[in-house]
Amino acid sequence: VTPEQPFPARIRPGIAALRGSRIREVANAGMGRPGIIPMWFGESDLPTPDFIREAAAEALRRGETFYTPNAGVPALREAIVRYMTRLYGRAIDIDRITVSASGMNAIMIALQALVDAGDNVVLVGPMWPNAADCVRVLGGEARFAILDPGNQGWRLDLDRLESLVDTRTRAIFVNSPGNPTGWMMEAAEQQRLLDFARSRGLWIVADEVYARIVYDRDVAPSFVSLAAPDDPVIVINSFSKAWCMTGWRLGWFTAPAALADTLQKLTEFNIAGPTSFAQWGGVAALDQGEEFIAAQRARLAQSRAIVVERLAKFRRVRFTPPAAAFYAFFAVEGLTDSVAACKRILDETGVGLAPGSAFGDAGEGHIRMCYAISPERVAEALDRLEPVLG
Numbered sequence: 570v571t572p573e574q575p576f577p578a579r580i581r582p583g584i585a586a587l588r589g590s591r592i593r594e595v596a597n598a599g600m601g602r603p604g605i606i607p608m609w610f611g612e613s614d615l616p617t618p619d620f621i622r623e624a625a626a627e628a629l630r631r632g633e634t635f636y637t638p639n640a641g642v643p644a645l646r647e648a649i650v651r652y653m654t655r656l657y658g659r660a661i662d663i664d665r666i667t668v669s670a671s672g673m674n675a676i677m678i679a680l681q682a683l684v685d686a687g688d689n690v691v692l693v694g695p696m697w698p699n700a701a702d703c704v705r706v707l708g709g710e711a712r713f714a715i716l717d718p719g720n721q722g723w724r725l726d727l728d729r730l731e732s733l734v735d736t737r738t739r740a741i742f743v744n745s746p747g748n749p750t751g752w753m754m755e756a757a758e759q760q761r762l763l764d765f766a767r768s769r770g771l772w773i774v775a776d777e778v779y780a781r782i783v784y785d786r787d788v789a790p791s792f793v794s795l796a797a798p799d800d801p802v803i804v805i806n807s808f809s810k811a812w813c814m815t816g817w818r819l820g821w822f823t824a825p826a827a828l829a830d831t832l833q834k835l836t837e838f839n840i841a842g843p844t845s846f847a848q849w850g851g852v853a854a855l856d857q858g859e860e861f862i863a864a865q866r867a868r869l870a871q872s873r874a875i876v877v878e879r880l881a882k883f884r885r886v887r888f889t890p891p892a893a894a895f896y897a898f899f900a901v902e903g904l905t906d907s908v909a910a911c912k913r914i915l916d917e918t919g920v921g922l923a924p925g926s927a928f929g930d931a932g933e934g935h936i937r938m939c940y941a942i943s944p945e946r947v948a949e950a951l952d953r954l955e956p957v958l959g
């Protein structure tokens with residue numbers, strides 16, 4: 570009996586070897602303590618807007634408490650079609666839309682559909698760790714093309730990414746806008762990657778859950794705009810970030826119609842259909858949510874401006890401002906153990922941050938700060954951090 574195999578009856582070794590979230594490791598040390606400014610998790614401090622909550626409450630009152638189709642309730646799929654058609658200026662067929670129980674659930678299902686034991690997936694890193702861990706849960710290998718920091722923003726070397734592909738590569742996983750870096754892939758780069766994937770018979774899994782958390786446009790460049798309906802592209806969206814719905818666990822896939830059966834089969838075996846009344850909240854979010862998104866974005870832009878201005882003056886910090894999403898991901902001079910550093914900073918300042926090593930080996934030496942809280946609180950956090958990082 571070992572820590573990895575605590576029972577005589579065996580757990581899959583690959584699962585036993587997975588490490589739990591290092592963000593939670595830091596947060597567990599501080600959650601609930603008075604006076605903490607929590608900037609460790611990737612969520613806003615605002616609750617879901619009332620009009621969305623009301624729509625779900627009304628669905629509950631109406632008795633929307635039964636199993637739904639694995640593809641999602643038709644009203645939500647139709648709302649997704651309306652929303653995406655409006656946003657991307659091109660018609661999206663409803664057969665391409667499948668509702669999921671969150672972005673996370675969609676990532677796992679997409680990878681379950683594509684990855685066998687011994688296969689590999691090439692991911693753009695540093696990245697929020699869960700997708701790579703899903704690949705490992707399936708017995709696959711996660712390979713990383715690491716972004717380069719620069720004064721003009723994070724940059725992806727596509728030659729390097731393409732050189733990681735071999736005969737066991739099944740998919741390229743791209744999270745743009747990216748967590749933790751705030752990197753945003755431009756349309757020309759997406760087009761090149763799409764051409765490469767087509768020519769090599771690879772899938773692109775595009776995690777676009779931060780599509781609306783952008784500062785210089787209305788929506789981030791998307792594979793939805795470029796991919797033909799039958800291209801090997803699975804785009805993943807979520808209600809969590811743009812509509813402050815992290816606790817609802819609701820998202821969706823846009824994929825070739827020919828993949829819908831596969832996604833729905835896997836939905837059956839994972840969750841047997843998304844939560845019924847939550848989906849009615851989703852309809853309201855998509856149909857009536859633009860004003861809320863605009864207001865949220867204005868608030869985030871204020872917080873971002875404070876972070877960018879203040880961090881630039883911190884002597885020990887090297888920082889590439891985020892083009893999108895709501896994180897600052899910065900290198901700290903001399904930092905070799907980011908988990909220990911975040912715990913120390915938490916003790917000394919009461920500011921809760923996420924350790925860079927949570928985002929893969931390339932993240933060590935860095936710290937991530939989620940600035941999706943009020944500009945006043947962001948300013949206060951930076952005041953507190955200045956003596957330790959400035």
Ligand SMILES: Cc1ncc(COP(=O)(O)O)c(C=O)c1O
Binds near residue numbers: 611672747809
């Ligand atoms: C890049 C990325 N993808 C997906 C998710 C999952 O979001 P959810 O499962 O809440 O939809 C997150 C959450 O932080 C994320 O940062």
